[in-house]
Each structure stands twice: as C-alpha cells, then as structure tokens.
Amino acid sequence: MSAPIANRQTADVAATPVEQRGLLTVGVMLATVMQILDTTIANVALPHMQTALGATADTITWVLTSYIIASAVAIPITGWLSDRYGSRPLFLVAVVGFVLSSMLCGIATNLEEMVGFRVLQGISAAFINPLSQTVMMDISPPSKQARAMAIWGMGIMVGPIMGPVLGGWLTENFSWRWCFYVNVPFGIVTLAILWSLLPAKPLRPRPFDLTGFALIAIAITAFQVMLDRGQQLDWFDSWEVRIEAGIALSAGWMFAVHMATAKHPMFERALLKNRNMATGLIFMMTMGLVMFATMALLPPMLQRIWKYPVMDAGLLLAPRGVGTLITMFFAGKLIGRVDPRWMVGTGLAVAALSLWEMTTWSLEMDYRWIVFSGLIQGLGLGLAFMPLNLIAFGTLDPIHRTEGTSLLNLVRSIGASVGVSVTTTLLARNLQTSHADLVGHITPFSLPSMDPSASERLMSAGDTIMAMIDAEVNRQALMIAYLDDFKLMAIVTLCAVPLVMLLRRPPKPQGPQHVAME
Structure with missing residues (x-):
C-alpha cells in the first residue's frame, strides 16, 4: 500500500x-x-x-x-x-x-x-x-x-x-x-x-x-395488528388474535431461515455476525420498551390519578428530556476517557432505579416526586443511548451503516409496540384484580374506628354515597395497577444490564474504517 x-x-x-x-x-x-x-x-x-x-x-x-x-x-x-x-x-x-x-x-x-x-x-x-x-x-x-x-x-x-x-x-x-x-x-x-x-x-x-421483504412485512403487520387488537378482543380467547399470532410467528420463522440460507438476503449477514451490533439490537429493544411504555402510561396517569390538566401533565414530563440532554452532553465528552460499556450499564441501572422509585409513589404525593423521578430516568437513558450507538457501529464497516441503523430503528419500534401493549394490558387486568381485592374489604365492619351504627348508615345511604366509595376504590386500584407496571419495567431494565459483558470495546477513533482504493 x-x-x-x-x-x-x-x-x-x-x-x-x-x-x-x-x-x-x-x-x-x-x-x-x-x-x-x-x-x-x-x-x-x-x-x-x-x-x-x-x-x-x-x-x-x-x-x-x-x-x-x-x-x-x-x-x-x-x-x-x-x-x-x-x-x-x-x-x-x-x-x-x-x-x-x-x-x-x-x-x-x-x-x-x-x-x-x-x-x-x-x-x-x-x-x-x-x-x-x-x-x-x-x-x-x-x-x-x-x-x-x-x-x-x-x-x-x-x-x-x-x-x-x-x-x-x-x-x-x-x-x-x-x-x-x-x-x-x-x-x-x-x-x-x-x-x-x-x-x-x-x-x-x-x-x-423480494421474498425476505414479503416475509418480514407480513410478520411485522400481523404482529402489530395483534398487539393493537389483543386487549380489545381479550387476547388468545379470540380466534382473530390466535390467527394473527400464528401468521406473525410463521412468517418470522421463515424470514429467519431465509436470512440464513438466501444468496442475497435483505440484511447482510455480517450485521448479525457482528457481536456489538447483535447485542445492541437487544439493548435498543429494551430502551424502546421502557421509554415508550413509560411515556404511554404517565400522561393518562397524571390526568386520572392526580387530575392534572393536559398541559400541566405534559410539563411534568419535560424533566425527562432535561435529564437526557444533560447526560447526552456529558457522555459526548466522556466517551474517549471512559469505557462506553460502563456508561451503558450505568445508564440502564440508573433508569431501572428510577422505575423502582416510581413503585413507591402514593396518591398523596406532590408533583416534586414526579419531576425528580423523570429527571433521574432521563439521566439514565441519556447516558446509555449515545454510547450504545457508538458501540454498535464501532466495529461495523461503514458500508453497512444504513442497514445497521434501519435494524436498530426497527427493533426500537417493535420494542415500543410490545412495551405499550403489554403494560396497557397488565394495567387493565391488574385494575380489575386490585378492585376486586379492595372491594372485598369494604363492609359495614371494615372501619374499626367508626361506630358500627354509623358504618351501617353509611352503607345504606344510597347510590350517591356508594358511587363515591366506588370511585375512590377505583382510584386506589388504578394506582396499584400503575405501580405494578413500573415494577415490571424496572425488572426488565435491570435484567438487560448484564448483557454489557457481551459487548466489545470499540477501537479508539483513528480515522474512517472504510477508505475507497484509488
């Protein structure tokens, strides 16, 4: 040369x-x-x-x-x-x-x-x-x-x-x-x-x-429709959902086999053979699940539980963006001095910690805890996101970048869809379960601090009083259901942290990895 x-x-x-x-x-x-x-x-x-x-x-x-x-x-x-x-x-x-x-x-x-x-x-x-x-x-x-x-x-x-x-x-x-x-x-x-x-x-x-595109298009479409219709049709109690799940699974399996055997597959096999890219796809799906599921749950929660107006609810979510901006800024300066794998692991651990802290929320707390949890979660996600992208592409030939970015965006989108669907389904089911549990304790004799005769009069006061009691029970049950969702997301995020050990540290920047020969 x-x-x-x-x-x-x-x-x-x-x-x-x-x-x-x-x-x-x-x-x-x-x-x-x-x-x-x-x-x-x-x-x-x-x-x-x-x-x-x-x-x-x-x-x-x-x-x-x-x-x-x-x-x-x-x-x-x-x-x-x-x-x-x-x-x-x-x-x-x-x-x-x-x-x-x-x-x-x-x-x-x-x-x-x-x-x-x-x-x-x-x-x-x-x-x-x-x-x-x-x-x-x-x-x-x-x-x-x-x-x-x-x-x-x-x-x-x-x-x-x-x-x-x-x-x-x-x-x-x-x-x-x-x-x-x-x-x-x-x-x-x-x-x-x-x-x-x-x-x-x-x-x-x-x-x-064409074969690969048709298979992955069918798999994605069937999967997305299944997620969208599942809760409405009571999931696998419906033949429609069963058929959609079967189509998604079959097409997905055929696409995987086609990817492994085709002469010219849709995605270069070098992408999935690259350990950093393959592991990055798992991380990106996790981050899509956590970020979008949280953003789908919080606006209605703030409006239904604490009765915040739409604009106030939106402003209370803004600290997440502030936290992300802060760590994105500092992550860019630390990337050459700190192993980016530690940054990814630390960021996900901080995000999991913020989600676990959200499981301690109560009906009586004020807005400051919402702001604090959002800021911490934004700090964690921002710290993990940028180094993860650099690691995923750090050992990848630049000619595969566009395919790599499309794959990362695809799995993040799928993760978001799965996260939103699973958390909203669990929210609805846990709401019913928690409501039934709480109602079982509402009897004329379940208020020991109240005079029994007063308790009996309260229970027989009519539909208005009972409606007020039921509304409060619903509010309590809804809060429990939301906390259960936050606990699930915290566990999923924490389980992804050990995958950092599968990543290879990318080489220090020394110039473009692909240079056209003259």
Whole structure:
C-alpha cells in the first residue's frame, strides 16, 4: 500500500467530508425531530379528531396504528433503497413525502382519508431516522462521532417527550389539524438545507430480496395488528388474535431461515455476525420498551390519578428530556476517557432505579416526586443511548451503516409496540384484580374506628354515597395497577444490564474504517 493511502486510513477525516457540517447538521436534526415528534404529537388530539372525523373510540386508534405499521414495514428496505438509488435522493424524497402527507393529514375530512395519509406519512418517516443517523456519522470524523451521536440522540430521546406537550398546546390554542400543519414550515426549511448541502454517496446496486421483504412485512403487520387488537378482543380467547399470532410467528420463522440460507438476503449477514451490533439490537429493544411504555402510561396517569390538566401533565414530563440532554452532553465528552460499556450499564441501572422509585409513589404525593423521578430516568437513558450507538457501529464497516441503523430503528419500534401493549394490558387486568381485592374489604365492619351504627348508615345511604366509595376504590386500584407496571419495567431494565459483558470495546477513533482504493 502506498504511503498516501496509508496516511488517509489513519487520518481523522470523515467518511463523507462536507464543508458546512454545522448547517447540514441543523437540517438533518430538523428532519429527525420533525419525524420523531409525530410518533406522539397526535396522541392527545385523538378525542378531538374522533369527533371531527366521525370515528368511534375503537376505530380512531387506527390513526396511530396505521402510522406505526407503515413505518415498521418500510424501515427494513431503507438500506437496499439507499444502495440502489443513493442516500441523497432517498432522504430528499422522504422529507418531501413526509411534508406533503402531513399537509394531507391536516385537511383529511374522514377516517378513511386520515388512515391513508398516515400510511404515506409513516412510509416517509421510516427512511428519515436511519438516513439521518447514517449522515451524522458519515459527515463527522471519528473523533467527532461521539458528539454527533449525542446531538442525534437528543432529538430521538427528547422528541417523544415533547410531542404530547406540543400537541396539547396546538390542540388547545388552535386545532388538532395543526399537529400536522406544523410540519410544513419546518419541512420546507429542512428540504432547502438538505438540497443545498447533503452529499451524494457512491451507489452499491444489489439484488432486491423480494421474498425476505414479503416475509418480514407480513410478520411485522400481523404482529402489530395483534398487539393493537389483543386487549380489545381479550387476547388468545379470540380466534382473530390466535390467527394473527400464528401468521406473525410463521412468517418470522421463515424470514429467519431465509436470512440464513438466501444468496442475497435483505440484511447482510455480517450485521448479525457482528457481536456489538447483535447485542445492541437487544439493548435498543429494551430502551424502546421502557421509554415508550413509560411515556404511554404517565400522561393518562397524571390526568386520572392526580387530575392534572393536559398541559400541566405534559410539563411534568419535560424533566425527562432535561435529564437526557444533560447526560447526552456529558457522555459526548466522556466517551474517549471512559469505557462506553460502563456508561451503558450505568445508564440502564440508573433508569431501572428510577422505575423502582416510581413503585413507591402514593396518591398523596406532590408533583416534586414526579419531576425528580423523570429527571433521574432521563439521566439514565441519556447516558446509555449515545454510547450504545457508538458501540454498535464501532466495529461495523461503514458500508453497512444504513442497514445497521434501519435494524436498530426497527427493533426500537417493535420494542415500543410490545412495551405499550403489554403494560396497557397488565394495567387493565391488574385494575380489575386490585378492585376486586379492595372491594372485598369494604363492609359495614371494615372501619374499626367508626361506630358500627354509623358504618351501617353509611352503607345504606344510597347510590350517591356508594358511587363515591366506588370511585375512590377505583382510584386506589388504578394506582396499584400503575405501580405494578413500573415494577415490571424496572425488572426488565435491570435484567438487560448484564448483557454489557457481551459487548466489545470499540477501537479508539483513528480515522474512517472504510477508505475507497484509488
């Protein structure tokens, strides 16, 4: 090898150098935050959308489900599309599609239109996250990749937390339609920056694995529909859920066999043979489960248990984002001095500790404990997220980055869906169990401090008094059910910590890992 080429391999230069890296980073992060906000921004507006679109309480949830399914199905083909047509055209088309579909969602007049437009929005959104992460790594020299991943991680972690706050504010002050219209001006600015500065990468055409894509699309769709319909249909007591589970399991198994035997599989087998990437997928699924399940549980909990208004509930969740920003900032500075594996393990342990602390919440506590727990959980998740991404890609060839990012985003999405479905199911069932247990103790003789005759008069006072007693029993039972969910998530997070031992420490940055030969 000639000396110039050897020097290029050891130089601290980006895989895809650009002149205005700062401005391009702004454009990439605008696209990322815009997309990630839409995973939660519409949640608080569902009741308003239900009335305007003429939907029922059951069918309006398809506004969320259609977006999730479309995004999950499209994510796996990001790597192939990027190699076949180029990452720059794909990124630009994804942003244009996302902005146009957001505008169409805002003008939808019925549920059918809304679901169709949300499918288009989900497909466009599926490409933005993997491509944005790849671009952030490609345009940064190895010595700056920790900082780049910290910036990217801030958008990924803070977006879902700020979504309900922004969605609630827009819905209360303007209309639910502005939850979608807000993407248009930011999308135009994003498109202008990316069009001007986003570099092109060499094409790497390869055959499209139609069989693999069909199998994974069927598996993901059946699995997501099963999760969405399971609670409503009482899970495996329903033949529909059994069939969906059978299809998901069969298609998933066939996809695994196809991946192991196909000549040109959808994902390069080198990805799953890489120990850091394979272990990172497990960690990412755990983090998706914990983060999104927590964000699905807390807003209704704050409103139902402590009667906080929508905006106040959103503001009480903001400290999670603050904690994430703090540790993301410091993690980027510590990454070269501290073993990133210790940072991942410590971050997950702190997140588990915060979830365990949440199991001690009571009906009488004030907002300060909610703020404190959220801040600690944000600190833990932020400390683990950025080093985990660096470890996952630290031993991976840069040509596999787009496929790797699409896989990480896919498993995080699946983890989020599983987490939300399992915790809401357990919440409903534990609510019924706890209510039955508490009601068993409500008798004329269960209040020893009260005079028996007064207790008897209370029990016979009529429907109003009994309704008040039942409401309080429901409130107590609901609190117990929420605490049980927090305990489960704490245990799951803690069980993931030992997996840190499977990770290899990535080499210290010494330049790009893949240099084109001249």
